[in-house]
Amino acid sequence: MLPTVDIFIPCFVDQLYPATALNMVKVLERVGVKVQYNPDQTCCGQPAYNAGYQSQSRAVAAKFLQDFAAPQASDDRPPRYVVSPSASCVGMVRNSYSSLFAGTAQQSACQTVQGRTHELTEFLVDVLGVTAIPGARLAGTYTYHDSCSALRECGIRAAPRQLLEGVAGLERIEMAETTTCCGFGGTFAVKFEAISVAMAQQKVEHALDTGADFIVSTDVSCLMHLEAYIKKEKLPLKCLHVADVLASGW
Structure with missing residues (x-):
């Protein structure tokens, strides 16, 4: 049941x-x-x-x-x-x-x-023991960002990667320092803007080094922060929440 x-x-x-x-x-x-x-x-x-x-x-x-x-x-x-x-x-x-x-x-x-x-x-x-979503399909390559909350507070690392592995047409390329903070941190981004932006820049540069089309994560707060830097610099990357990827193609 x-x-x-x-x-x-x-x-x-x-x-x-x-x-x-x-x-x-x-x-x-x-x-x-x-x-x-x-x-x-x-x-x-x-x-x-x-x-x-x-x-x-x-x-x-x-x-x-x-x-x-x-x-x-x-x-x-x-x-x-x-x-x-x-x-x-x-x-x-x-x-x-x-x-x-x-x-x-x-x-x-x-x-x-x-x-x-x-x-x-x-x-x-x-x-549930689900390892792949039937019909999920997205062409391209992605690199994965481990959010601090997912990794350090919830111990989540393998589950999103396992599900994304089952998306047809999608290939993962791990970036350097994937577990390093993106710099958002809620009010941290407001109180320490310069440091926050520099951390986003570092994360995005690591993602760009992989040649991936997408950055994927479990947290839209991280993705929003990274996406703002990407759009400002007009960089060839797109941010996607894992749910958006799993719902693609069907």
């Missing part, structure tokens, strides 16, 4: 890359998952948390727990998960929520939601 998925669409995706959210739904439905969307959902609370406003972040996070509360799985009810196209937000829920709700009345609810929350590619590979 395949599970039901409650999708969480982060602020960046909702406001700037809505097509990525739709492509995630397309991919999930392709593998037979029932997708639910709660229109009351807002933010995971990460912007306030990273800026040091813990009480404000907790209020937003408490709403997240309420919005994604779900009944326990049983013999006649399939398991239910929270799936997001953002390792950054997933990392916030699975890690930072622990300190936000430690010793509170919501600690148990927090732990339940944490255990159900997954980034898209890890959910497909590690939970």
Whole structure:
């Protein structure tokens, strides 16, 4: 019995890359998952948390727990998960929520939601056992950017590469220092603009050295940052979220 998925669409995706959210739904439905969307959902609370406003972040996070509360799985009810196209937000829920709700009345609810929350590619590979999306096709070469949140907070490295390996016509060329930060870092890009831009430049130059057509990642925040530098410099690269790639060709 395949599970039901409650999708969480982060602020960046909702406001700037809505097509990525739709492509995630397309991919999930392709593998037979029932997708639910709660229109009351807002933010995971990460912007306030990273800026040091813990009480404000907790209020937003408490709403997240309420919005994604779900009944326990049983013999006649399939398991239910929270799936997001953002390792950054997933990392916030699975890690930072622990300190936000430690010793509170919501600690148990927090732990339940944490255990159900997954980034898209890890959910497909590690939970469902899906290694390729039927019909996915995209001609060209790509290099992969490991976002800090995916790699360091969620331990995600193999899953996106495995899924992308199953995309017909697409070839991966690993760039140098793929695990190095792109320089976005949320408010870091605002507070330390010059350093942030220099880090984006370094990442893009490594990507260009591969001769790849695309930079692919799990996080649109990183891709937005890199894409801004690419467009400003009029460079021959395109940024794609992994969901956009997996939804291509069918």
